[in-house]
Amino acid sequence: MNDRIVFELDEKPVEALPGESIWQVATRLGMEIPHLCHADQPGYRADGNCRACMVEIEGERALAASCIRHPTPGMRVRTASESARFARRMVFELLAGDQPARGRAHDPDSRFWRWADRVGVSDSRFPEREQAPGPDFSHPAMAVQLDACIQCTLCVRACREVQVNDVIGMARRGHDERIVFDFADPMGESSCVACGECVQACPTGALLPKSAMDLAAGRLAAEPERQVDSVCPYCGVGCQLTYNIRDGRLLSVTGRDGPANRNRLCVKGRFGFDYIHHPHRLTRPLVRREGVSKREVDIDPANPLTHFREAGWEEALALAAGGLKAIRDGHGGSALAGFGSAKGSNEEAYLFQKLVRTGFGTNNVDHCTRLCHASSVAALIEGIGSGAVTAPFMAAKDAEVIVVIGSNPTENHPVAATFFKNAVRQGAKLVVMDPRGQALKRHATYMLQFTPGRDVALLNALLNVIITDRLYDAGYVAAHTRDFEELRDHIAPYTPEAMEPLCGIPAAVLREVAWLYAKSRASIIFWGMGVSQHTHGTDNVRCLIALALVTGQIGRPGTGLHPLRGQNNVQGASDAGLIPMMYPDYRPVEDAAARAFYEDLWQTPLDPRRGLTVVEIMDAIHAGRIRGMYIMGENPAMSDPDVEHARDALATLDHLVVQDLFLTETAKYADVVLPASAWPEKTGTATNTNRQVQLGRQALPPPGDARQDLWILNQMARGLGLDWSYGHPREVFAEMTRAMPSLDNITWERLEREGSVTYPSLSPDDPGQEIVFHDGFPTATGRGRLVPADVIPPAEEPDAEFPMVLTTGRQLEHWHTGTMTRRAQVLDDLEPEAVAYLSPADLRRLGSGPGGRVRVTTRRGSIELTARSDHGVPSGLVFIPFCYAEAAANVLTNPKLDPFGKIPEFKFAAARVEAVGEGRQ
Numbered sequence: 001m002n003d004r005i006v007f008e009l010d011e012k013p014v015e016a017l018p019g020e021s022i023w024q025v026a027t028r029l030g031m032e033i034p035h036l037c038h039a040d041q042p043g044y045r046a047d048g049n050c051r052a053c054m055v056e057i058e059g060e061r062a063l064a065a066s067c068i069r070h071p072t073p074g075m076r077v078r079t080a081s082e083s084a085r086f087a088r089r090m091v092f093e094l095l096a097g098d099q100p101a102r103g104r105a106h107d108p109d110s111r112f113w114r115w116a117d118r119v120g121v122s123d124s125r126f127p128e129r130e131q132a133p134g135p136d137f138s139h140p141a142m143a144v145q146l147d148a149c150i151q152c153t154l155c156v157r158a159c160r161e162v163q164v165n166d167v168i169g170m171a172r173r174g175h176d177e178r179i180v181f182d183f184a185d186p187m188g189e190s191s192c193v194a195c196g197e198c199v200q201a202c203p204t205g206a207l208l209p210k211s212a213m214d215l216a217a218g219r220l221a222a223e224p225e226r227q228v229d230s231v232c233p234y235c236g237v238g239c240q241l242t243y244n245i246r247d248g249r250l251l252s253v254t255g256r257d258g259p260a261n262r263n264r265l266c267v268k269g270r271f272g273f274d275y276i277h278h279p280h281r282l283t284r285p286l287v288r289r290e291g292v293s294k295r296e297v298d299i300d301p302a303n304p305l306t307h308f309r310e311a312g313w314e315e316a317l318a319l320a321a322g323g324l325k326a327i328r329d330g331h332g333g334s335a336l337a338g339f340g341s342a343k344g345s346n347e348e349a350y351l352f353q354k355l356v357r358t359g360f361g362t363n364n365v366d367h368c369t370r371l372c373h374a375s376s377v378a379a380l381i382e383g384i385g386s387g388a389v390t391a392p393f394m395a396a397k398d399a400e401v402i403v404v405i406g407s408n409p410t411e412n413h414p415v416a417a418t419f420f421k422n423a424v425r426q427g428a429k430l431v432v433m434d435p436r437g438q439a440l441k442r443h444a445t446y447m448l449q450f451t452p453g454r455d456v457a458l459l460n461a462l463l464n465v466i467i468t469d470r471l472y473d474a475g476y477v478a479a480h481t482r483d484f485e486e487l488r489d490h491i492a493p494y495t496p497e498a499m500e501p502l503c504g505i506p507a508a509v510l511r512e513v514a515w516l517y518a519k520s521r522a523s524i525i526f527w528g529m530g531v532s533q534h535t536h537g538t539d540n541v542r543c544l545i546a547l548a549l550v551t552g553q554i555g556r557p558g559t560g561l562h563p564l565r566g567q568n569n570v571q572g573a574s575d576a577g578l579i580p581m582m583y584p585d586y587r588p589v590e591d592a593a594a595r596a597f598y599e600d601l602w603q604t605p606l607d608p609r610r611g612l613t614v615v616e617i618m619d620a621i622h623a624g625r626i627r628g629m630y631i632m633g634e635n636p637a638m639s640d641p642d643v644e645h646a647r648d649a650l651a652t653l654d655h656l657v658v659q660d661l662f663l664t665e666t667a668k669y670a671d672v673v674l675p676a677s678a679w680p681e682k683t684g685t686a687t688n689t690n691r692q693v694q695l696g697r698q699a700l701p702p703p704g705d706a707r708q709d710l711w712i713l714n715q716m717a718r719g720l721g722l723d724w725s726y727g728h729p730r731e732v733f734a735e736m737t738r739a740m741p742s743l744d745n746i747t748w749e750r751l752e753r754e755g756s757v758t759y760p761s762l763s764p765d766d767p768g769q770e771i772v773f774h775d776g777f778p779t780a781t782g783r784g785r786l787v788p789a790d791v792i793p794p795a796e797e798p799d800a801e802f803p804m805v806l807t808t809g810r811q812l813e814h815w816h817t818g819t820m821t822r823r824a825q826v827l828d829d830l831e832p833e834a835v836a837y838l839s840p841a842d843l844r845r846l847g848s849g850p851g852g853r854v855r856v857t858t859r860r861g862s863i864e865l866t867a868r869s870d871h872g873v874p875s876g877l878v879f880i881p882f883c884y885a886e887a888a889a890n891v892l893t894n895p896k897l898d899p900f901g902k903i904p905e906f907k908f909a910a911a912r913v914e915a916v917g918e919g920r921q
Ligand code: SF4
Pocket: 148, 149, 150, 151, 152, 153, 154, 155, 156, 179, 198, 201, 202, 203, 204, 205, 206, 207
């Protein structure tokens, strides 16, 4: 059936594609029709309220809004008839009269004024509005000046339909109609999550980013001089963005139409960019002053010269590399270790692990993947032969059932969460499983708020129902899995009735959810660190893999397994071999053939023993086995569990080199600090959680004498005796494509041209395979392995002395250890102080209240911080974000490791909470 519609547009026969409006056909064919309330952007529904796009249709008395009118066969449309052009001019003139004249416009170059120019309207014969609403500057990031509002409702659709935050609405009627935030609250006091989608959508400048404004004048201060396309430096979603630059500074950021974000951003990507201009930036190499003990770390990052002296690059590099070389030559390569960064580029990660392996001569190289999804990767490689996702998060749109477990995506992967919410609006059922209530709960069909640490009990009960009630896909199991019988026998005692007391979810609900997941046309599972950061993290993921495999909910559109990766480049850094037991592409270091391959490629003999992981390295320092470290862009003095133990280890090192943007908590222990480049100051690739390899482009030079990380790595390698001369990241990427078959068919030139390519890519013009494993797995047998899991209690159960459970994580506004976000003005204004989230009941019991001070103590230590009341936190639980140096949550966390993934139990520690000082009830 041909469902194309032939009609006439400006006297020429044209074809409309299915679903296209007249406006879309005209625009596709290069014709120009003004539009204001219609955003020609993914996710935006045409509304047809402004009439800026009117066209004439033969035989109809009234003009038609082309953005909502669909052509019919034989229809004759005139876009530029005199009556259409006259009517459109009149619309613009009326709307121009409804806002400040262009000379006083908040944004004289807004989409409205640019279209007004094109239709020939420069001012208005109509009187200005008499009672225009006053400005609202209450939000740290955005200015609201509704005297320029034309009630186009784009911001309402941006907020309600695109990002699904439901903050902005229209209130009042007729002449008084206006947009409002919540119940007509000031924006800064509303429930706005500052995604800035409304600012990006607004066609008039009624909503503007404050960072680009002269606030006193209420208008944009200046237009950007230039724009550079890049990728967000924060989370694994990998939103593409554009840096707007003026006078050598980032002015603002706008979202781009990347495959993972479709123009959307969250508060961090849009407003968290000015950390690169922060006065704390390191601009000269630093060398620890003679006689200053490594235990003296009470250093103001604004003034490191109390403990360090400035040095030239030549001296700093000689000291940095020389110290490491002396240890290598005196004690062997295994006395050294390196932490690379998931915040840098793929090229930097690749070079860093190569430097450790070939320059130090050890596999003691790791990064923060050990602290986030190491257990997920261990279970995935064991079960399905690949550590990456089987489908992108956009696959949620094709799912009938979406399971989100141990993840709070509205805070940690906010743009991914918008696509989950979009899918629910389209009819998908959402099942959220988490000990903490969260914003997604509002969109969920089931919210299973289970007992902390009892993930396996919950998941085994689901598996029990699926197998007992014969909901599994016997054909898929027979064709594509192994060890089903062992799983079936193992799972028999884990009935929902037996698990209910353990996991806290009624047996009937467990049955309903098992049926829902198994019997749906397409079910997909997303998980986060609530699953992985346990001593039984690998077991948790084994259960998720088993759920997908026994039901065949994998390898098809809308199905799959997706660990939502944390850092912007944690996937790429892991792929590039920044892990102690694997070379690039996860080839085991103990595998002789793999080793021979890399020895040949790198022309160096390699250490055949697997290296130590993040936490093991700290223990090895205490044991005197590791004496020197090179840390590039990681902050273990904040991110490690039982962080005082890690800090003590860092202070013990004979030689520590830290390469970073700021004097981080870790850099305070350094002998030499090398000032590095921030993401907007470099060109390189990063791989997001969807396996999309994306190109970030340099927008600005590093400040002062700070240098590109790639250059520093080169110099360090040469100092260690390696003959390196990488000049540009493209040269490193070219070598990576030889070292990593996963990058087959992906070239630097392609990335420059296409911006993003998903791996695996099967040919030079294949955009990449988003959904993998539809006909088997890259395991030795080609089958997925079902690995049963027992219910293992957390390493440390609450008791009389420590009766509560501490869990840690991130907040929307702050990233990881806060090094960047706490130096981004808007983000720090939004969340300025260390907080502990407690249930209202526990706060009452403690005799405290929101804003009161509490002391949280575990067997490792104690911190004091401000209490926040949170109805989503169950009684008996306390949640603390780990980004606050002044009350470092990781002073409290348990370093006990998962035996497989070697990930610590960040999500569970026995704790005591006490009120201190006066609570503000
Ligand atoms: S504030 Fe801007 S986007 Fe929102 S209705 Fe007014 S003009 Fe449209």
